[in-house]
Amino acid sequence: MEDSISLHSSPLRARRGGSREAIVEAAEPLFMKNGFGAVSMDELADAAGVARRTLYNQFAGKEEIFREMLLRVSAQIEGALPPGIETRGDVGEVLRLIATEIARLHARPGYLGFFRMVVADSRQFPWIAQAFAAVMDPMMERFARYLGYLTELAILYCPNPMFAAHQFTGLLNENSLWPMLMGREGALASAEDVVEETVHMFLKRYQLPIRKHSALNARDRK
């Protein structure tokens, strides 16, 4: 079934086995924008440039298309924080890097719609939230592990690293993702400012006052 797909993918129109790819690809922006319930199979077929019936030849139903699309997007998100960034520069530098990557993720076209979709459709389909958590949890755990590690080294003081990690992302979300989710158009501040403020506030709280002439506290409002 699936292994019979030859990988040439002609530029004109993906015929002969390439339809699965084309369908999932076309489904992505649609599901992102409108959610699971509000996208009909007709729209899906039109967007993919494929007959309605082909959808049912390639997939068991609407839900399987949605699942496949979710896998694609998850893979994209998973790659947002590349491995090894924990070793670049000092604490402030690493935190700024992490915050920047998260902000960049939020700014990706369609990510907002994706988030909205997850919140909305998890009601009817709890497995959506689970799939999303399966992507986000490892990232948060990695972040928390990093904070715990720095605490052991007496660079930070985070008695509850996972809690602190959520505070960090909370500071980021509230001024970018969250307002947009509620239908706001413009952001409250530039992405750079949000990142700077988040790192600054986090360090003000968790950085141990002792140890090496702290250049990080010298900066106030950039």
Added chain:
Amino acid sequence: MEDSISLHSSPLRARRGGSREAIVEAAEPLFMKNGFGAVSMDELADAAGVARRTLYNQFAGKEEIFREMLLRVSAQIEGALPPGIETRGDVGEVLRLIATEIARLHARPGYLGFFRMVVADSRQFPWIAQAFAAVMDPMMERFARYLGYLTELAILYCPNPMFAAHQFTGLLNENSLWPMLMGREGALASAEDVVEETVHMFLKRYQLPIRKHSALNARDRK
């Protein structure tokens, strides 16, 4: 039409004019839990203990019922922060009071579903987000005004009070509302701890180091 409603509301069954009330009241938990699209008029009628046809006698359609329910809930939320709390105690005390009230609001049964509903259905009906913003914005503005006032008094240093206010709520949301929204069951920390940590972190960042022996910084992790 509406002014003909006599206000007796018999305990047996709200007959004779009381049906509007009963319908909106019954609609509240339903719309909260399932959102606008996923509630049928039949369910609505059953829940209100009223004939399906009566819904159409009292309301123009499903949307009007929803709108009326939204007004009810908004009124409840609006009363969460009673006026005059800005004068009780010092900064830390007031912030703790505000945080506690917000946390209490989040913990209200159904509030989570309400939030989810707003995020979900604002996609199809932008006026939902607007109605919600009409309730939340004044509260945030009041909070920001308070922070600006304290900055003028040189008690805090908040160059951007609205931004700071959102940071405050962000710290609160991320550890309670947000995880639940994504299908998590248990919270990451107790509501009290989240409140304490939020106030602590906020003051660490924005309280001016000078002025009167600060008893607020003496407390670390409660």
Added chain:
DNA sequence: ATATAGATGCACTGGACAGTGCAATATGGT
């Protein structure tokens, strides 16, 4: 007791949409 406003039950219409069966057709490898 009687009139009246509101409540009820029921049978409709019309529309949207997921999913199926089938026969005709196009495509690419051999």
Added chain:
DNA sequence: ACCATATTGCACTGTCCAGTGCATCTATAT
């Protein structure tokens, strides 16, 4: 040319649901 396989178009079925029209009932005010 030939065959296997994917694709297409179309006509279905079944379901769910919002909204309407109408005749009948019921509680309350007078």
